Amino acid sequence: MTLKRTWVNEVKGHIGQRVLLKGWIHTLRPIGKLRFIVLRDRTGFVQAKLKGEKAPTEELKEEAAIQIIGAVVQDQRAPDGIEVDIEQLVILSSPVEPPPIQINRPLDVIGVRLETALDHRTLSLRHPEIGSVFRVRAELIWAFREYLRGQGFLEVQTPKIVAAGTEGGTALFAVQYFEQTAYLAQSPQFYKQMLVGAGYERVFEVGPVYRAEQHNTARHLNEYISLDYEMGFIDDFREITQLETELLRFMFEHIKRACPKELELYKAEVPKVPKEIPHLTLAEAIDILKKRYNKHCESDLDPEGEKLLCEYTKKELDSEFVFVTHYPRATRPMYAMPNEEDPTLTNSFDLLCRGLEITTGGQRIHPYNMLVESMRSRGLDPKSFEFYLEIFKYGMPPHGGLAIGAERLTAQLLNLSNVREASFFPRDRTRIVP
RNA sequence: GGGGGUGUGGUGUAGCGGCCUAACACGCUGCCCUGUCAAGGCAGAGACCGCGGGUUCAAAUCCCGUCAUCCCCGCCA
Numbered sequence: 001m002t003l004k005r006t007w008v009n010e011v012k013g014h015i016g017q018r019v020l021l022k023g024w025i026h027t028l029r030p031i032g033k034l035r036f037i038v039l040r041d042r043t044g045f046v047q048a049k050l051k052g053e054k055a056p057t058e059e060l061k062e063e064a065a066i067q068i069i070g071a072v073v074q075d076q077r078a079p080d081g082i083e084v085d086i087e088q089l090v091i092l093s094s095p096v097e098p099p100p101i102q103i104n105r106p107l108d109v110i111g112v113r114l115e116t117a118l119d120h121r122t123l124s125l126r127h128p129e130i131g132s133v134f135r136v137r138a139e140l141i142w143a144f145r146e147y148l149r150g151q152g153f154l155e156v157q158t159p160k161i162v163a164a165g166t167e168g169g170t171a172l173f174a175v176q177y178f179e180q181t182a183y184l185a186q187s188p189q190f191y192k193q194m195l196v197g198a199g200y201e202r203v204f205e206v207g208p209v210y211r212a213e214q215h216n217t218a219r220h221l222n223e224y225i226s227l228d229y230e231m232g233f234i235d236d237f238r239e240i241t242q243l244e245t246e247l248l249r250f251m252f253e254h255i256k257r258a259c260p261k262e263l264e265l266y267k268a269e270v271p272k273v274p275k276e277i278p279h280l281t282l283a284e285a286i287d288i289l290k291k292r293y294n295k296h297c298e299s300d301l302d303p304e305g306e307k308l309l310c311e312y313t314k315k316e317l318d319s320e321f322v323f324v325t326h327y328p329r330a331t332r333p334m335y336a337m338p339n340e341e342d343p344t345l346t347n348s349f350d351l352l353c354r355g356l357e358i359t360t361g362g363q364r365i366h367p368y369n370m371l372v373e374s375m376r377s378r379g380l381d382p383k384s385f386e387f388y389l390e391i392f393k394y395g396m397p398p399h400g401g402l403a404i405g406a407e408r409l410t411a412q413l414l415n416l417s418n419v420r421e422a423s424f425f426p427r428d429r430t431r432i433v434p
Numbered sequence: 435g436g437g438g439g440u441g442u443g444g445u446g447u448a449g450c451g452g453c454c455u456a457a458c459a460c461g462c463u464g465c466c467c468u469g470u471c472a473a474g475g476c477a478g479a480g481a482c483c484g485c486g487g488g489u490u491c492a493a494a495u496c497c498c499g500u501c502a503u504c505c506c507c508g509c510c511a
Contacts, residue, residue, distance in 0.1 A: 027470095027472095027473095029470050029473060030467085030470090031467060031468055031469065031473080031474090032466080033467090034468040034469070034470080036469075036471070036473090038471075049468095049469085075469085077469050077470085077471095078469085078470095078471085079470095079471060097444085097462095098444065098461065098462055099444085099445095101445070102444095102460070102461060105460075105461095109446095109459095109460075109472060110446070110460065110461090110472095111445075111446040111447080112446075113445090113503095113504090114504090115503065115504075171509085171510085187511095211509095211511085213510070214508095215508080215509065215510075217505080217506075217509095217510095218506095219510085219511085220510070221511090224511065227511095300509095302508090303506090356511090359511070360510080360511065403511060408511055419511090430502090
């Protein structure tokens with residue numbers, strides 16, 4: 001009879017039984033002829049005890065991949081009162097050299113620089129305090145999909161190799177595409193709008209976007225995962241921010257249920273999503289900064305302004321989020337819908353969370369002639385955007401949408417000090433390996 | 435693209451003109467230990483102080499160059 005593998009977090013349901021466990025040696029502590037092994041698998045940790053000489057000891061090292069068969073026993077002296085008496089231990093693969101990062105001690109004890117953790121990324125991901133970020137990120141993305149599907153959105157995939165950028169051609173990575181020059185998509189913007197017009201009305205996409213900007217900061221990546229959605233037949237841009245409010249509430253409620261251990265590990269408090277997230281126009285925000293903090297911002301908020309504004313909304317409006325709306329046309333892309341009352345402004349917005357911009361969105365221009373005119377006013381040639389413009393000729397509904405930076409959202413939720421920590425293999429100004 | 439900072443064993447730091455034949459913690463190696471759980475005890479290995487040049491009687495330490503890297507700003511999710 002062959003034993004079926006038991007996951008480590010299910011061991012306590014097997015007291016008195018023999019179990020087969022597989023995993024890594026998280027810690028190894030020899031006490032005379034007794035050896036305590038804390039076994040780690042994808043579900044957790046359990047202590048196992050090895051008596052005498054039941055294994056080739058020279059290969060028994062921390063981080064070795066092993067499998068054990070043993071009886072689950074209760075013992076007050078063991079952590080959580082449970083351990084496994086090893087009958088048989090097989091070493092599947094043992095480290096050929098000591099790992100450069102210790103993964104069985106708290107980060108504040110071993111003190112690993114981010115650079116070192118990224119250099120040895122796959123190893124550092126084994127560290128519970130490092131790798132758990134991605135369980136949270138995966139759940140956030142799952143909840144994003146789940147909520148939008150429930151609201152009638154279709155999940156789509158759009159090309160990442162494109163002919164032109166959405167903002168006019170800067171900040172794009174050029175790639176040689178046979179005899180043509182192509183670019184890596186900096187946003188699914190054009191395509192998601194086109195698919196709204198194609199009749200799907202509501203679409204969303206989870207995918208990578210590429211920015212060739214020379215920034216090197218704790219909040220920028222040159223490749224990141226964008227959580228996008230776009231919806232048709234809206235009355236005004238408030239429909240988009242309302243939907244995002246509900247979406248964020250759903251995502252965060254899901255995280256509380258799905259990731260309690262991870263939240264505890266990072267001492268993270270899930271931000272409360274108020275019934276209505278405050279909306280401030282950019283002009284109002286700038287005014288508040290000037291009056292309350294003597295902070296002068298001109299056409300946009302700088303990072304300090306974003307932090308101060310969030311301080312203000314938390315204190316005065318009890319919200320860790322704030323929508324900043326009505327950005328000037330000059331600072332927004334050509335497809336941003338001008339405001340009806342003040343055409344120098346747009347029906348666009350950013351969402352700030354705990355001092356960082358995590359979303360940009362807005363209503364888009366849907367009348368064909370207006371869009372063409374907007375392109376021309378920026379020196380763009382509508383001819384090179386015919387693939388995008390075509391559907392606008394044939395009854396494009398009023399529409400809008402937004403994009404959330406997955407890594408930024410994760411980082412803000414877990415209070416990470418650098419977005420790179422929320423990317424498996426971050427691409428920044430100098431790093432393309434691993 | 436602009437500004438500032440830092441490069442010391444595997445990891446994280448200390449030392450910032452002579453006391454450095456480079457220190458500390460963790461890791462690593464060997465021995466001891468049958469209740470460990472940031473295990474403990476004893477012994478030990480491991481760094482030409484990023485690289486190149488210079489100043490000095492003397493350089494990890496000061497200067498110049500170079501490479502790497504981090505942070506901030508612009509810009510952005």
